[in-house]
Amino acid sequence: MTTLFEILSALCLAGGGFFCIVGGIGLLRMPDFYTRVHAASLTETLGAGLILLGLMLHEGFTLVTVKLLMIGLLIFFASPTASHALTRAALLRGLKPLLDGPAENK
Amino acid sequence: MKVGVTEGNPRGTGGTATLALRAGLFALLWWILAEGRLDAWWLGAVGVAAATWASLRLAPPGALNIRVVPLLRFLAFFVWNSLRGGAQVAFMALRPRPDLAPALLELELVLPPGTPRVLMLNTLGLMPGTLGVRLDAATLRLHVLDARLPVAAEARALEAHIARLFGAAA
Numbered sequence: 001m002t003t004l005f006e007i008l009s010a011l012c013l014a015g016g017g018f019f020c021i022v023g024g025i026g027l028l029r030m031p032d033f034y035t036r037v038h039a040a041s042l043t044e045t046l047g048a049g050l051i052l053l054g055l056m057l058h059e060g061f062t063l064v065t066v067k068l069l070m071i072g073l074l075i076f077f078a079s080p081t082a083s084h085a086l087t088r089a090a091l092l093r094g095l096k097p098l099l100d101g102p103a104e105n106k
Numbered sequence: 107m108k109v110g111v112t113e114g115n116p117r118g119t120g121g122t123a124t125l126a127l128r129a130g131l132f133a134l135l136w137w138i139l140a141e142g143r144l145d146a147w148w149l150g151a152v153g154v155a156a157a158t159w160a161s162l163r164l165a166p167p168g169a170l171n172i173r174v175v176p177l178l179r180f181l182a183f184f185v186w187n188s189l190r191g192g193a194q195v196a197f198m199a200l201r202p203r204p205d206l207a208p209a210l211l212e213l214e215l216v217l218p219p220g221t222p223r224v225l226m227l228n229t230l231g232l233m234p235g236t237l238g239v240r241l242d243a244a245t246l247r248l249h250v251l252d253a254r255l256p257v258a259a260e261a262r263a264l265e266a267h268i269a270r271l272f273g274a275a276a
Contacts, residue, residue: 022199026195026199030199030204031204034208034237035206035208038234041195041232041237042192044232045233045234063141067138070138070139076232080232081231083231084237084238087237087239087249091239091240091247098208
C-alpha cells in the first residue's frame with residue numbers, strides 16, 4: 001500500500017516537473033503576449049497541481065497535507081486572477097492579439 | 107470555498123453566526139499552520155481578525171449556497187479538462203513549428219452576476235488553452251490558443267456545471 005502511494009507520488013512529481021518545464025519552453029516559444037500567458041497557465045495549473053498532489057500522496061494524511069491543500073487553494077484563486085489582470089490590462093491598453101490561421105505562424 | 111460549503115446549511119441565520127463560524131475556521135487554519143504551537147498566538151489573533159474582517163467585507167454573509175455533489179462533479183470536470191487542455195498546449199509548445207490558431211471569442215453568459223461569473227472566469231483562466239480576457243456585464247471575451255477546437259461548447263459545459271454548483275439562482 002505504501003509502495004503504491006510512493007509510485008503514484010513519484011509519477012505526479014515527475015509529471016508536474018514535466019509540465020513546469022514545458023510551460024517554460026512554451027513561454028519562450030509562443031508568438032505573442034496572450035499565447036505566452038496560456039503557456040504560463042500550464043505551469044500553474046498542471047505543474048504546480050501535480051507537484052502538490054505528489055507531495056500530498058507522499059505525506060499521507062497529516063497536517064502537512066492540509067497546508068499543501070491551502071497552497072493549492074491559494075494558487076487556484078491567485079493565479080487566474082493575475083493572468084486575467086495582465087491580459088485585460090494589455091487588451092485595454094490596445095495590445096492586439098495575434099489572430100490568424102495556422103498557416104501564418106512561424 | 108470551504109466557508110461557503112459550511113454556510114450552505116444554516117440559511118437565514120444572522121451575521122453573528124457567520125462571523126463566529128468564519129473566525130473559528132480562520133483560527134483553525136492558523137492552528138494548523140502553526141502546528142498547534144501557541145508561542146505567537148497574538149500574531150495569530152491579529153491574522154484571524156484581519157482575515158475575518160476581509161472575508162465579511164468581500165463576501166457578505168449568506169451570499170453563497172454551494173451544493174456538494176455538483177461541486178464534486180465540477181471538480182472532476184475541471185481536473186479532466188485541465189489535463190486534456192494541458193496535454194494539447196504542451197504538444198503545441200513542443201512542436202518544431204508551433205501550430206496555433208489563436209482567436210478571441212465572445213460568449214454571452216447566462217450565469218447570474220457576482221461569484222458564479224467570477225468562478226467561470228477563474229476556471230477558464232486555469233484551464234490551459236482558454237483565457238478570459240475581459241468580462242463586461244454578461245459578455246465574456248475569451249482568448250483561445252486553438253480556435254479549431256470546440257472551445258465554445260466546452261465553455262458552455264463549464265457554465266452548466268457552475269450553474270448547478272450554485273443552484274438555479276445564486
